[in-house]
């Protein structure tokens with residue numbers, strides 16, 4: 001079977017550097033919050049053109065941290081797409097706020113700004129919840145329509161989070177999502193475009209006050225410099241807990257590995273563009289839809305997703321030819337039992353529901369060779385279902 005994501009090809013390329021980085025951590029022994037963590041955060045902020053980057057345990061906590069720092073909670077409405085991974089609405093529910101599911105655009109699969117406006121108006125009309133924030137998702141690696149989403153959030157006094165777990169490195173008009181969002185979050189889950197060798201995540205922001213508060217929250221609400229504010233303390237400030245937080249840190253070993261991976265990430269993003277373009281050239285007209293990227297956008301191609309009216313038949317056919325596929329996502333979040341009780345846009349979520357039955361992700365990574373890709377393209381074109 002062809003690998004769906006070939007992590008071994010990248011490892012072969014980086015192995016001496018990663019081995020050396022791991023050995024350096026083993027030699028100094030600062031396994032938690034060691035020097036590589038700060039170094040990686042600085043490099044990540046520079047790459048994502050943000051003033052600050054704060055690492056944490058995974059991409060789910062990364063979304064939770066800004067929401068917690070803003071004290072979003074019961075009585076607040078947080079708008080997000082239903083056509084996403086569970087982590088997006090999950091963290092909203094953790095805080096006690098109410099996720100409100102909004103539909104996505106039929107071509108880019110990202111949050112539909114018009115539907116968002118309708119959902120905000122409906123929440124306001126009902127009067128039970130305060131519209132507090134929007135979480136946009138850079139689904140499959142491409143940026144959401146941030147200029148419009150940011151304008152809507154500004155007008156309504158709401159915070160904007162970019163859940164860029166799949167999209168870190170994507171740009172719109174040359175800018176990263178954090179150019180518009182109050183906070184942009186990502187995941188270093190191994191299969192992500194910038195993935196480590198275990199769990200990890202980060203939040204990027206230009207807001208120093210937010211960063212300090214999230215730094216406290218990721219270590220059990222520890223006292224920050226601003227909290228100390230000249231007070232004489234009887235013990236180490238880290239043993240004063242100023243807010244209820246969590247334990248969510250990026251391991252030093254992961255940071256050391258990610259520094260090496262970040263060093264080739266821009267080149268890998270470029271390689272992913274060529275792979276995606278070859279798929280599109282080979283498949284356009286042979287499947288229901290090939291991906292459409294927002295004008296001025298650059299995707300990092302976490303996934304290459306096509307549509308097909310007989311998606312399951314096509315997947316079974318490809319499997320017989322050694323081509324693995326995946327379905328992201330077969331059931332939209334508002335149709336999942338724990339989330340079915342939460343409000344949705346007044347017009348329903350017809351696009352999210354239709355896409356869930358048609359989408360199919362093909363093998364995608366920076367090291368997909370032309371031979372293998374030709375085999376995949378031929379296999380898809382050969383399906384007559």
Ligand SMILES: Cc1ncc(COP(=O)(O)O)c(C=O)c1O
Pocket residue numbers: 058059060061084085087088137163165166186187188189199200201
């Ligand atoms: C859109 C989205 N948000 C959040 C996450 C959560 O990231 P993690 O698995 O690192 O917690 C993921 C990971 O799959 C994701 O795809």
